[in-house]
Each structure stands twice: as C-alpha cells, then as structure tokens.
Amino acid sequence: MNRRNFTITASVTIAAISRTTLAGKSKQPNLLIIHTDEHNFRTLGCYRDQLPEDQAFVWGKGNGVETPHIDRIADEGAICNNYYCSSPICTPSRASFITGLHPQATGAPKNGDHIRQDIPTFATVLKEHGYATSYVGKWHLDGHEKYTFGIEYKAGFDDNRHMMRGGHSPFFQVKNGNVAKGxxxxxxxxxxxKEEVVHMTDFFTDATLEILERDKNKPxxxxxxxxxxxxxxxxxPPYHTMYDHMDLQPPKTMAPEYTAAKPSWASKSNDDDHNEADGFDPKPLRQYFGMVKxxxxxxxxxxxxxxxxxxxENTIVIFTSDHGDMFFEHNRRNKGVPYEASAKIPFVIRYPKKIKAGKVINKAYTNVDFAPTTLALMGVESDAAFHGEDTSADFQNPEKKVVDDxxxxxxxNGGWWVAAVNNRYKLILDKKETPxxxxxxxDxxxxxxxxxxxxxxEIAKRLQDELFVQMEKFKEPGLAMKRPYVTE
Known part of the structure; x- marks a missing residue:
C-alpha cells in the first residue's frame, strides 16, 4: 500500500529526489524502536480491540485512550497478544531486550545493575554490519544515577549522546540545545x-527526528x-486535562472479596517495584492516560x-515497553508481579516488505526473543549465543493469524518467583507458596x-516440566527453590 502522497513542484531539486529514492530503496532494512516505560497494554486501542469489553475497559466502560498512530503500526503490521518481559522491572527487562539473554546472564538482574560489557547486543551486531546505530532516552543499565548523560559503555550504539542513565520527573531545563538540569x-x-523548559518525551522525540534526518540516506x-x-x-499541558471528564472506576479485582486471600507473590511489598494501593484514586490514572496520548x-x-x-516501506518500526503497570488491578500499583498487567507488554511491529498487514499472533514470547528475531527479520547473521529464539518465521509467514502453544x-529478581506461560495458561512457582x-x-x-x-x-505438569527444563538450560537462580510437584 502506498502511504505517501507526494507533490512534486519545480522547486524540488534532482538531488532531493535522488536522496528520497535511495532511502526508500536501500537493500538493508532500517530499524526504529520506540520503547516506553511501565506501559499498561490496555491503554492502547489496538490491544483493547483484541479483548472482550470487560477486559478492554477495566477502569469503566468506554474509558480508554485513543492511540491512532500506535494502532497504525499494528494495522499495517502485526500485533502480539502474548508478549512478556523477562522480568517485570526496568533494568533486567531492558538488559534482556538488547542482549537476547535472560537477566541472570546479562550482569543486570536487578534495578541499578550495570550491564556486562563482554556480551554482544543487537546494536553491536548491526554496527558490525555497517549500520548507523543510535540510542535516545532512558537507559537504566549504568547504575542508579538519574538525569545524567555521558555514558562510557555504548553497548554498540555509536551515537549515545542522548542516552540518559535514568529518571522520570517530566521536565528538562535546556540551554543552547543541551540539558542544563533534569x-x-x-x-x-x-x-x-518558558523557552528553557522541555518535556522529556518531546526532547527525546526531537532528538530522534534529528538523527533520522542525519542518517536517512544510510542503513x-x-x-x-x-x-x-x-x-x-x-x-x-494540554494532555494533563484531556481525561478529566472520564468517570474512572476501580477495577473489579480491587474488590475486597478478591484481595482478601491473595498468594504471597501478589501481596508482598519488600521493595519499591510493587506496592499495595491505598484506595482507588482516579487522578494519577487520568495523568497516565494523558502521557499515553x-x-x-x-x-x-x-x-x-x-x-x-x-x-x-523499508523501515522496521517496533513499539514496545519494558514492563507494565498494575494501576489498581488486584489492589496494586506499579509492577514486579506476574499478573498480566505487570508482566505482559505491548509489542506491535510493521515491516511492509515481509510482515502481512493486520497479522495477529497468539503465541508466547518474552523480550529475550527480541534480538535474535529482529536480526533475522533484517537478514543479519550473527554467531551470538542468544537465549531467545529466532521467531521471525511467525512474522513473515503469509497467515493473518498465528496460534501456537x-x-x-x-x-x-533471579528466582523469587518464576512463571511459565503459553498462549492460554500461566504457571507461577514460588519457594514459599502453593503453585x-x-x-x-x-479466568x-x-x-x-x-x-x-x-x-x-496434564497442562500443569506440561508447563512445570518445561519450566524446569528451561531454568536448568539458562541457569535460572530460581532452581535453588524446592521443586513442587503436581498433586496426584
């Protein structure tokens, strides 16, 4: 489908036409990844379209954000309904995403850890194949420091001027194009x-557009x-008041009859990654909707x-996140638990040359699979020893719907709990909890x-047996817990 509408005038130079043509017909595909932080999949229209009404609108009927641009990626490409993060907190998930390894092999299984410098990333592989590689935004793989740049280890991203160690307060003070204070x-x-105040989303998007302009004529x-x-x-502003009109409601699972006897992995609060909610408050949810918009x-x-x-036509565009946000489901805020709202992440991808428009994939992946799959889609070979699988065939086959168990x-956190999952079932094992x-x-x-x-x-045994096979294969620290057995 031709999504471009060109108006050629006498003022357009031959050189400009040549640059556009060359960029559009480059043999090597480009890659643009848009990666958000703590993003609940239900806030995206393309995911709500996949769900029954009560699941699409857990905060009240009709209460959702319209996301036409992210939806466009899904409509013109593929949406994955069972995509999970390797661990539902920032650092380990991000480390898995760029390396194709489970967190225990990356050097960064917990927040604030530093990623190992002796392992390949998808960026180091692409750099070796002649790509201009750039990273813009939150990194969170170089310690706990916030709102600082100048990260020495680039992990294959040649241009990392805008790679920020961490932080989420929304604004920068910017002077002469540089961040003076975050x-x-x-x-x-x-x-x-006012001219010195820039929201981080705008700052990093502007920086990405500048890099796209610079590198548009090369892979x-x-x-x-x-x-x-x-x-x-x-x-x-103006996003901060866009959803004030919504009569937001607490999710069903926040009700006392559902939260009175939760498993221990859903009720512990031993760190700042998962917290009990102190009653339903619609104000932060309205702001969250505004941020998504x-x-x-x-x-x-x-x-x-x-x-x-x-x-x-020749750029792979991916929208995804590092983990979800509970936002009052099961009376919880933030992440760190194996529930869908915390561990399942949005993943939509568009590549017109190889991915059929409107494809729906019901197969379990984690972001450990991202690096090997994406490199394969790009036709880039690597001898890196990934933990993840090359699942590129799922995206490239001609089927509009892929179903696989x-x-x-x-x-x-390296085995406090572990979860096996396929496209229908989820098994959660905790060393102090009934499976x-x-x-x-x-359900x-x-x-x-x-x-x-x-x-x-039978399904419990199948998931459990396969879980222990994979934990042993990838040296998952969770193996240290006593193994439960299926009840006879």
Missing amino acids: GLGDKSVAKLP FCIMLSIPDPHTPDYAR HIDDSVGRLLEFLDKNGLS RITYFAK WLIDLEK PDELVNQYNNPEYK
Whole structure:
C-alpha cells in the first residue's frame, strides 16, 4: 500500500529526489524502536480491540485512550497478544531486550545493575554490519544515577549522546540545545523561562527526528526509549486535562472479596517495584492516560517523517515497553508481579516488505526473543549465543493469524518467583507458596488457582516440566527453590 502522497513542484531539486529514492530503496532494512516505560497494554486501542469489553475497559466502560498512530503500526503490521518481559522491572527487562539473554546472564538482574560489557547486543551486531546505530532516552543499565548523560559503555550504539542513565520527573531545563538540569516537576519549571523548559518525551522525540534526518540516506538503527508513562504520573499541558471528564472506576479485582486471600507473590511489598494501593484514586490514572496520548502523538511525528522521506516501506518500526503497570488491578500499583498487567507488554511491529498487514499472533514470547528475531527479520547473521529464539518465521509467514502453544518463562529478581506461560495458561512457582495455575482464557482476571484441579493436571505438569527444563538450560537462580510437584 502506498502511504505517501507526494507533490512534486519545480522547486524540488534532482538531488532531493535522488536522496528520497535511495532511502526508500536501500537493500538493508532500517530499524526504529520506540520503547516506553511501565506501559499498561490496555491503554492502547489496538490491544483493547483484541479483548472482550470487560477486559478492554477495566477502569469503566468506554474509558480508554485513543492511540491512532500506535494502532497504525499494528494495522499495517502485526500485533502480539502474548508478549512478556523477562522480568517485570526496568533494568533486567531492558538488559534482556538488547542482549537476547535472560537477566541472570546479562550482569543486570536487578534495578541499578550495570550491564556486562563482554556480551554482544543487537546494536553491536548491526554496527558490525555497517549500520548507523543510535540510542535516545532512558537507559537504566549504568547504575542508579538519574538525569545524567555521558555514558562510557555504548553497548554498540555509536551515537549515545542522548542516552540518559535514568529518571522520570517530566521536565528538562535546556540551554543552547543541551540539558542544563533534569528531574524537574511542574512547580520547579514554573520558575524558569518558558523557552528553557522541555518535556522529556518531546526532547527525546526531537532528538530522534534529528538523527533520522542525519542518517536517512544510510542503513540506520535507532532506539528511542521514552521514560513515560512511568510514575510520577504527570502529563504536560494540554494532555494533563484531556481525561478529566472520564468517570474512572476501580477495577473489579480491587474488590475486597478478591484481595482478601491473595498468594504471597501478589501481596508482598519488600521493595519499591510493587506496592499495595491505598484506595482507588482516579487522578494519577487520568495523568497516565494523558502521557499515553502524548506518546502516541510523538509516534505520529516519527511515522510522518518516515512517510515524507520515503522510508516507510523499508523501515522496521517496533513499539514496545519494558514492563507494565498494575494501576489498581488486584489492589496494586506499579509492577514486579506476574499478573498480566505487570508482566505482559505491548509489542506491535510493521515491516511492509515481509510482515502481512493486520497479522495477529497468539503465541508466547518474552523480550529475550527480541534480538535474535529482529536480526533475522533484517537478514543479519550473527554467531551470538542468544537465549531467545529466532521467531521471525511467525512474522513473515503469509497467515493473518498465528496460534501456537509454545511455552516460555519469565522471573522476578533471579528466582523469587518464576512463571511459565503459553498462549492460554500461566504457571507461577514460588519457594514459599502453593503453585498457581491460571487459565487466562476462562479466568482473565487471574483469580482462580487451577493447580490442584484434576481437569488441569496434564497442562500443569506440561508447563512445570518445561519450566524446569528451561531454568536448568539458562541457569535460572530460581532452581535453588524446592521443586513442587503436581498433586496426584
């Protein structure tokens, strides 16, 4: 499909036409990754379209954000309905995403860890194959420091000028194009000249557009990592009031009858990654919706650039996140638990040359699979020893719908709990808890434990056996816990 609308005038030079044509017909595909932080998949229209109404609108009927630009990626490419992070907190998930390894092999299984410098990343591989590689936005693989740049280890991203160690307060003070100060909230920036105040989403999107302009005539790989919609849940004007009209409701699973007897992995609060909610408050959720809308508009700016420069057909565009956000489901905030809202992440991908438009994939992946799969889609060979699988055939085959019951796994903090998952079932093992088996098709609210139900005995054993095979293969620290057995 031709999504470009060119108007050729006498003022257009032959050189400009040549550059556009060359960019659009380059043999090597480009790669643009848009990566958000703590992003609940239900806030995207393309995911709500995949769900029954009660699951699409857990905060009340009709209460959702319109995301036409992210939806466009899905409509013109593929959407994955069972994509999970390797661990539902920032650092280990991000480390897995760029290396194709489970967190325990990356040097960064917990927040604030430093990624190993002796292992390949998808960027080091692409750099070796002649790509211009750039990273823009939150990195979170170089310690706990916030709002600082100048990261020495680039992990294959040649241009890492805009690679920020961490932080989520929404504003920068920018002077002469450079960040003078970060970590500013709305009260702080009110004291600054307006021309010096830039929201991080805008700053990093602008930087990405500048790099796209610079590198558009060569094979490029750009990863934009937007720190939103992570807490502190503040959207800049005019997004901060866009959803004030919504009568947001607490999710069903917040009700006392569902939260009174939760498993221990859902009720512990031993770190800042997963917290009990102190009652339902719609204010931060309205701000969260505003941040998502802001992100979607930024995605629209990037897609428009690709269209105008003849790059859409030969650029792989991916929208995804590092983990989800519970936002009051099961009376929780933030992440760190194996529930869908925390561990399942959005993943939509467009590559017109190889991926059929409107493809829906119901197969379990984790972002450990990202590096080998994406490199294969790009036709780039590597001898890197990835833990993840090359699943590129799922995206390239001519089928509009892919259904597969592959089992994969994810974990928290190196084995506090581990979870095996396929496209319907989820098995959660904790060293101090009765195993939990959830039938996501019949019980999407994740309220009923079927582990000891005789009708589920075979599926429980199949998931459990495969989980232990993979934990042993990848040296998952969770193996140290006592192995439970299926009840006879």
